[in-house]
Amino acid sequence: MLTFVVKRIVSGIVLLAVICVLTYVLLFFSGTDIARNLAGDQATEEQVARRAQELGLDRPLLERFTTWMVNALGGDLGTSWFTSQPVADVIASRLPVTLVLVFVSIVLVAIVAAAIGVAAAVRGGWIDRVVQIGSVAGDIIPNFVLALVLVILFAITWSVFPAVSTISPGAPISVWVASMTLPVIAIVISAVTGSTQQFRSAVLQQLEKEYVRTLRSRGIGAGEILFAHVLKNAAPAGLTVLSLQFVGMLGGAVIIERIFSLPGIGSTAVTATTQGDIPIVMGVVIATVTIVVVVNLVVDIANGWLNPKVRVS
Template sequence: MLTFIAKRIVSGALLLVVICALTYTLLFFSGQDIARNLAGDQATEAQVAQRAQELGLDRPLLERLVSWSTGALSGDLGTSWFTAQPVAATVASRLPVTLVLVIVSIGLVAVVAAAIGVAAAVRGGWVDRLVQVGSVAGDIVPNFVLALVLVILFAISWEIFPAVSTITPGAPPNVWVASLTLPVIAIVISAVTGSTQQFRSAILLQLEKEYVRTLRSRGIGEGEILFAHVLKNAAPAGLTVLSLQFVGMLGGAVIVERIFSIPGIGSTAIAATTQGDIPVVMGVVIATVTIVVVVNLLVDIANGWLNPKVRVS
């Protein structure tokens, strides 16, 4: 197991290095005149050139990449070019909001998808047909459309929840609940249909296995077979789907955060990318990729524990 975990950690670290290098390189080919953005439209060419020199934008790209990488490895992500705030502090203040949004959403998706998936696989009938239709509808309707519908109904028409987030540093729990309820619902509805279909398929596959028939022939009850054996063997497929959903939610949360004005990492990434604030963008990339690597590592460990064949592979 330790060798298995070590391999996953090394591959995750390599992935982080490659993505950071590619992102840093591509950002300087976006066509933005970062020095002009910083100096302002009224600045002279001499002032723009001076600003570029101060930021090191006149140096070769490889030299800048090495300089940034050296600082990042030592824990120094630099400061924002536009706000002069430390990048680490900026990311640390925004990341918890996004993590709460995504973790609560994926937790609800796991519970709801597993419950409906089991019902669809075992009972069939109208539940199964509803899951089939819902999986198609979930792929067609994006979460930002659901978010807009929820805002119109529950924030504007009925005024039950706020239309925009009121989360601030040190805000009480009731503010977090009120601000994140509609975004969570939008994400969960969009994600739960596809996850339910995957859970259903995994459980049906296990129910057709020979060991299920053997257990039934021994007089073991259906409930014990389902919860003690079938769900355990179907869990790796479900965990894999949920890990992919988690990664997708991190990306999808960007749009949802913009709709509800949530002060998360997604809105920070959009603002920094639009401005050309390279240090902040790279800080967001490091945080996001690290989270994805950690989540995938935890899923691999869980799958390896549930299925020893995964550790061998």
């Protein structure tokens, strides 16, 4: 098991390094005149050149990346080129909002999808038909459309929740709940249909296995078979789907954060990318990729614990 975990950690580190290199290179070849953006439209060419020299933009790309990488490995992610705030402080203040949004959403998706998916596989009938229709509807309707509908209904028409976030440093839990409710609902409704279908398929696949028929022939009750055997064997497929959903939510949170004005890391990344604020963008990349690697590692460990064949492979 230790070798299994070490391999996953090493692959995660390699993935983080590759993505950092690609992101850094693409940012500098995006065509954005970073020095001009920082100096302003009214700045002279001399002022723009001076600003580029201050930031080291006149140095070779490899030299700039090497300097940034060495500093990042030492824990220094630099400062924002536009606000002069330390990148670590920006990430630390924005990341919790996105993490709360995504983690609450994925927990609710896991609970709802597992319950409905198992019911659809075991009971069938109208529950199964609703799941089939819902999975199609979930694929068609994007989460930002659901978010806009929720805003119109529950924020503008009925004024139950705020239309935009009022989260600020030190805000009480009640503010977080009020600001997060509609965004979480939008993400959950969009994601739960696909996850439910996957849970349903995984459970149905296990119910058709030979060991289930053997257990039934021995007189073991349906409840014991389902909870002690079927769900355990179906869990790896469900966990894999949820890990993919988590990554999708982390990326899709950008749009949701924009709609509800949530001060999360996604909206920060969009703003920084538009401005060409490379230290902020690279800080966001490191944070998000690290989160994805850690989540995938946890899922792999859980799958390895549930299914020894995964550890061997």
